[in-house]
Amino acid sequence: MTVESTAARTPRRTSGGKRAGGKTATKAAKTAQAQAAEPELVQLLTPEGKRVEHPDYAIDLSADELRGLYKDMVLTRQFDAEAIALQRQGELGLWPSLLGQEAAQIGSGRATKDDDYVFPTYREHGVAWCRGVEPKNLLGMFRGVNNGGWDPNSNNFHLYTIVIGSQALHATGYAMGITKDGADSAVVAYFGDGASSQGDVMEGFNFAAVYNAPVVFFCQNNQWAISEGNEKQFRVPLFQRAQGFGFPGVRVDGNDVLAVLAVTRAALERARRGEGPMLIEAFTYRMGAHTTSDDPTKYRRDEEREAWEAKDPILRLRTYLLAEGLADEAFFSELEAESEAFGKKVREAVRSMEDPDMMAIFENVYADGSALVDEERAQFAAYQASFADGEGK
Amino acid sequence: MTTMTTDARFREFKMPDVGEGLTEAEILKWYVQPGDTVTDGQVVCEVETAKAAVELPIPYDGVVHELRFPEGTTVDVGQVIISVDVAPGSGPAQTPAAAAAPEASAAPASEAPAAEAAEAAEPEGRQPVLVGYGVSQSSTKRRARKEAPGVPAQESGAPAGTYYASPAAAAVQAELNGHGSAAAAPPAARPMAKPPVRKLAKDLGVDLATVTPSGPDGVITREDVHAAVAPAPEAAPVSRETTAAPQAPVQAAPVAAGARETRIPVKGVRKATAAAMVGSAFTAPHVTEFVTVDVTRTMKLVEELKSDKDMQGLRVNPLLLIAKALLVAIKRNPDVNAAWDEAAQEIVLKHYVNLGIAAATPRGLIVPNIKDAHDKTLPELASALGELVSTAREGKTTPAAMQSGTVTITNVGVFGVDTGTPILNPGESAILAVGAIKLQPWVHKGKVKPRQVMTLALSFDHRLVDGELGSKVLADIAAVLEQPKRLITWA
Known part of the structure; x- marks a missing residue:
């Protein structure tokens, strides 16, 4: 575990008592080690579907809740697949697929409370689902038949932001407003690894830190900023960047819905308690193209995708549910039928849009x-x- | 085909725009054949656009009735590519056309519109592009315009590239058709100008609608506005015609089909050349002198050198020896290799020669130079010259190669002319123009004989080079070329 996530758990201790010089040195050495090796990530459910414990982040969900998360992910994936097909049929102008990022979105989306406020990018279809935004409205926006899609205040889900990273500022400003109002809600700002290079995101980081704003910066590192891989974007793991701004950062397995839920809950609770911002780097993978206008075979190899397919977020939860007897075949076949019916409804809704x-x-x-x-x-x-x-x- | 569209039983799927703003896509592979059962969302083909190869899912349940294009065809967005029988159980359908079976060359001509057939037959007609959305081959998607009084409806897509937005283009089109005038053009569009130009026009009280645009695509430029205020012919010679006909508010678009004039924006090498020539011609008082010389012996030497062991693999031509002659002349008259420093009020004598060679390249006229040419042996000079020329021809000359020249040779002889009055390369004091070498009657040893003769012209900056110095330099060059052994005696 790195120093940063320890700070996340007990934020006040670091600024508290004086520490012996020797201890600090050991810590620094540990940090250096952590940077040299591939940083550890918070994981509660392995790719093989095995439940593991983490010293800092625990979660205890009922069978109903677990099946609910599974259902959310399956329906979101179905919705996404329908949208891609609709775009290919000329029904939508464009579609940014979330394929592979279901756990990062459902886990974090389900961690928010009704009075929290979410500032998404243009790919947060799973989060929109959790916030109760009508799926049809997302599609209407990409069909070009509505002006942005929905009333942000009806679900506390801001409009999809096409400009890269600007929502980090909006979120920080909103969070600063929450503090001024004396409210106890929190804000989540979504962005991607590509946006982490934008000035707006760093400005948001700094303002949030200085004003101790109740905002969680949720970065889905899906490994690709369109065609640029991580190694061309930064030299230090993303979550470590928070340290330089003065707030904790943690990397979570973005394909593990349980870990994402646990970490985001903890970060939001922390923010609500007035302990300031936190950066979550959800380490995940964009299985599809950047958008329907992109062809990933031009810049990445099939083997990479295959390696990530083994870490599929839905598959591992299904394995776990079956192994633990938390869901039976009937549940899965019913869900399949529901998913198909949902897909049909989505297609009909789009084709009948005026x-x-x-x-x-x-x-x-x-x-x-x-x-x-x-x-x-x-x-x-x-x-x-x-x-x-x-x-x- | 027309019967298909009216029959609700057959649903047609059109080539969608799968990117943002694409106009066409190539069908790479069909995954289904006529008679195959398909379901909503099933992938039926793979297409490739300028951006990506993608799979297309069909939006219908039913049986494939026909494929309209074979694999390998580039199809415009919006054209029907496949039709599906959505009620296959309701009786015998018309014979499914196996139009696009892979071995078939094109859709049957009887069913496909002529344009489509032509396009299918000539897929290689597509222009390759490096960037952007590709080049559209046809404009079948353009919507028809209403018939305007006096102007017959244009054939859809007839003049490719016509701007509806440009009233000027429309006016030209109307004129070409022999009908109407600018007044018959579609709705009075706002004249096109950038905001600062609009501001300028407003400040000067100029109505933009009365200004003749000279910018690309009919955009009104700052100069156009100034010209409209003071239509002095010498101020804007290019718009003389337009000022002569002020009653026509809108003139020909800058580049229109069949236009009598073509306007090319001045930029790049042309702009640099113009600035350099104007700068040179109006700061350095030029004097040009001429001499005609018998170069028969030089030509013989060129032939001998070509087979010389030391010159093997090198380019040996008269220009090489002319360059050498110029270097010898500079050695004997070093003051000509100098520059006028106006700011410092000094004459800068250069103790090195960076020998410029004017080159006509695909990019335009450039003058790269051979650094320290005075230090080079003949093989070294030949090598440097060859390299300079080939680099220039490939368009790979670097800016550094064009800087710090001290004297220049321009070989106008390659174009077959006898001589010219060259303009100095800015910062230099002399330039030698080399004319064509021609066999001419010449008095040689008291008799008229056919000899190889050429004319040399030397322009020099009279501020620092007097007639005496300039004449000596030119005479020395001529003397060397007449008796190339002077390369040894004078070296």
Whole structure:
């Protein structure tokens, strides 16, 4: 275990009493060792489906809760697969797949409470599911028939943020507001390994640290920033970066839904207690393409994907549920049927979406209107009217 | 095909845009054949776009009725690629067309529109691109325009690249069609100009609608606005025609099909060349002198050197000996190898010669130079010259190779002309123009004989090179080329 996660467990001890110089030196040496070797990650369920304990993070879930997490992951994967197919059929403009990241998203999403606030990237379909955002709305956004998709305040789930990393600032600002309000909720800022190189993310880190803001920075390190692998992005493991900003960071097995849930719960509790921000690096893998416009075979090898397939988040929980008798075959076949029906519903929902009125794009630019927008609206209307087939298509 | 579209029993699947803004995709592989049963979401083919190879799932349950294109065909986004019989049990369908069985060359001509068939037959017509979304082969997707009074509806996609947004282009099109005028162009679009230019026009009280654009794609530039304020012919000679016809508010677009003029933005090498030539011509008072010389002996020496052991593998040509002659002349008249430093009010005498060679390259005119040419033996000079020329031809000349020249040779003779009045490379004091070597009647040893003759021209900067010095340099070069043994006696 590294110094950082020890600090996470007992944050006040480090700033507390004076320590002997020798002890500090040992600690530093340990840290150096940890940096040299591949850093340890928090794991509660091995890829083989074996339950293991961790000294810092414990979890005890009922069979119902475990099956619930499994169901969430299966339905999220089904939803994602449907969206990819719909994009391939020309029904969606684009789709960023979360395939392989189900545990990181469901585990962290289920750790949030209703009054917490979530700031996602554009890939948090599993978190959106946990927050109760209507799946249809996510698809409407990528079909281009709605303006962003949903009311952020109805589920405390902010709009998908396409700009890379800017939500770290939004989340930090929101968290600073929570402190000023004296509320006891917390915030989760999602981002990826690629966004960790953005200034916005580091600015968010620093403000959160200085203002002791109740925000959990949840980084899904899916190993690829589009076509750039980790080794081209940073020299020090991501979670260790938090140390430099003055708050703890921890790496968790992002394909282990139990570990992700336990670590995120602990980090959120910590934030709610007023102990400030924390960085969680969920070590996971993007099994699919960056988006439907990307072709990963151009920059990574099949063997890498195969190695990660063995660590599949859904498979390991299924193995565990079966081995422990926590779910039977009937549960799995029922879920399969439910999943298929859900997929069908998703397809039908998208195919029956109505195109918005072409002129609607001018409606939400200014609350009180603008002469320039009026001019553009008239111009566009005239342009549309110049076509022989009448109204815009 | 038309009967298919009206029959609800057969559902058609169109090539989707699987990237963001793609216009076409190539069918790599069909996973199904006519008669195969498919279900919603089943992958039926693999296609490759400019971005990626992806698999396409069919959105219907049913039986494959026909495949419209064979593997290897590049298909426009929006074209039907496969149709599915969604009610296969409801009686005999029309004969399924095995149009796209791998061995079939193209969809049957009777069913496919001519354009599609033509495209299927010529898949290699696609232009390769390095970046971006690829080049569209046809514009079958363009929506038809309403018929405007006086202007017949254009054939869809007839002039590829026509901008609807540009009234100028539309006006040109109308003119070409022999109908109407600019007034018949589609809705009065805003004149195109960048915000600072709009601001300038506003400040100067210029209505942009009356300004003739000269920028790319009909964009109004800062210069256009200035020209509109003070239409002085000498200020804007390029727009003289437009000022002569002020009643036409919109003139021809910069680059339109069949245009009588083509406008090329001045940039890159052309811009650098222009700046250098203007700078040189208007700061250094040029004097050019000429001499015609019998180079028969030099040509003989060239031939002998070609078979010389020391020159093996090297490029030996008259230019090499002319370069050597220039170096000898500079050695005898070192003051010509100098520069005028206006800022310091000093003349800088150079004790080295960086010999520039003007080269016409695909990128334009460049003048790389051979560093310390005065120190080089003839084989070294030949080697350096050969390297300089081949590097320039490949377009790989580095900026460093073009800096710090002291004197230049420009070989206009390769184009077959006798001579010219070269303009100095900025920062240098002399430039030698080499004309074509031609067999001409020449008085040799008291008799008229056919001799190989050429004309040399030397331009020099009269601020620091007087007529006497310049003349001596040119005469020395001529003397060496007439009697190449002087390469030894004067060296």
